Amino acid sequence: MRVSQSMKPENAAKKLGILLEAAPESFREGTVTRDELAALQADPPEWLATLRREGPHPKRVVAEKLGISNSGLARSGITDPLTTAEIKALLAAPPEWLVTERATQAAVRAEKVRVAERDKERAARGASDARRSGGGGV
Structure with missing residues (x-):
């Protein structure tokens, strides 16, 4: 059982x-x-x-729906849960803090992509260097 x-x-x-x-x-x-x-x-x-x-939604969901981080939500001073209608109103007429936080979040995402691509390129380069040298070091 x-x-x-x-x-x-x-x-x-x-x-x-x-x-x-x-x-x-x-x-x-x-x-x-x-x-x-x-x-x-x-x-x-x-x-x-x-x-x-319809909500009310927890902070994590509010941040996700607004396209910002949980930290960005905290910096904005929003501490209470929001409903879907309140979130839509913020998105329809975004206050300055929301514009700033969305830009910050977009920059963070772009940097993550850049770092992932760089690491992938380094890994590929490392594998080809190992093949070229025969891999029989030490």
Whole structure:
């Protein structure tokens, strides 16, 4: 007999991308098994679908939807969860801090791509150098 592992509601909410405080009391109490989590992900009940669609959203999801980092969200002074409507309003008429944070995030992403390409090129160059030298060092 296989026993399904369980997790605290906080962890389940994080995996579902929802704000725990906005979930129904029945979800917030007790534990959630991995099987129950899988069922919620595969076929979300109406309360879960509504929370994912309308919010309020946890900070991680807010930052993702705004296209900024969690640190950028903190720098902006936004500490409370936001709804989808509030996020859309910010995106429709972005304040200066959002424009700045999105530019910062774009620069960080571009730098990650540049470093990954550089490392890939170095690895390829290192492999060809090893083949050329016969690899029989020391």
